Amino acid sequence: MSDLLERLRGRGWRMTAQRRVVAEVLDGDHVHLTADEVHARAVARLPEISRATVYNTLGEMVSLGEVIEVATDKRAKRYDPNAHRPHQHLVCARCGAIRDVHPSGNPLTDLPDSERFGFTVSDVEVTYRGVCPNCATA
C-alpha cells in the first residue's frame, strides 16, 4: 500500500474534499484506473464532484510526480499511484488486467550509442503483453 494522500499532504498541497477523494480512490498497489473510472468511484463518495475536477486533479498529481500516466491500452490514459519505485507493466491481451513488474537490469543500457541518433536518452517505458492465468484457462 502506498500512501498517496500522505505524500501529497507532505508537499503542502492545498487539500480539499475533492482532492482527498481522488487520492483515496486512486491509492493502492497494481491500481491503473482511467480518468473516467476514477470519476465514477469518486462520485460514489462525493456525488457533486465534476469531471473537470477529476481531470485537473489527476493532471496535478502527475505534474507533482506523485502519480504516473501510463498508456498500456490505446484508448484512455491510466493513472498509477505507485510513483515512488521505478517499474514497468505487464498487460493481459484479453482482459486488460495490468500488473506492476520489475525487470532485471536497466533497459536503458540495452540501447547502444549507434542506435541513439544523437538523442540524450533519459527514460524508458516497457510494456509486456501476454495472457493472464485467468484468461488462459477460459
Add this chain to the structure above:
Amino acid sequence: MSDLLERLRGRGWRMTAQRRVVAEVLDGDHVHLTADEVHARAVARLPEISRATVYNTLGEMVSLGEVIEVATDKRAKRYDPNAHRPHQHLVCARCGAIRDVHPSGNPLTDLPDSERFGFTVSDVEVTYRGVCPNCATA
C-alpha cells in the same frame, strides 16, 4: 525503404485507388503518422477520400500484420509500416520526433518468472524517451 504496397498486393488484397494512396503515403522508414495525418496526405492526392476509409484501411493493414500500431504519444495512435523487422521506438520529449531503434538483446528475457504472475508473456513494447539533437541546441 519498405515496400508496403508490394507486400499488400502479394497477399491478394483487393486494390482500390483509396487503398493504394493510403499505402503510398504511409510507406517509408521512420514513418509514424497518425490516422489524421495519413488522411490529410491522402486527400492531397485523392481529394474525395473519406476519413472512414482511412480508418478502415489502416485497421485492415494492421490486421494483416503489415502495419504496426504504436502508442508513443498518449493522444492519437500512430501507424508504422515497418512491420517486417522487430524494433522499438525512441521519442523526443520536446518535438515528438520518432526514430525506429534496435536494442541489443531480447527485452523479454529481462522479466524473471517471479515477476510474470503466471502470465504467458509473448510480446514487449519499449519506448525510449529523450531529447533529440535538434531540440537540445535550441
Add this chain to the structure above:
DNA sequence: TCCTACAATGGACAATGTCTAAGTCAAGTG
C-alpha cells in the same frame, strides 16, 4: 460486358479530454 461481393462515402454518434466563466472555499491575517 455484366454481376456481385466487397469497398468507399458522409454524416451521425461515441469516447476521451480541454477550456472557460462564474461561483465557492481553504487557509493565512489581523
Add this chain to the structure above:
DNA sequence: CACTTGACTTAGACATTGTCCATTGTAGGA
C-alpha cells in the same frame, strides 16, 4: 473569529479521435 484573497470547483460547451451504418460505387471474376 471574521475577513480576504487567490486558488479550487463546477457545469457545460467545445475539441479531438475514433466508430458505425445505410447508401452508393466499383474491382475483378464469370
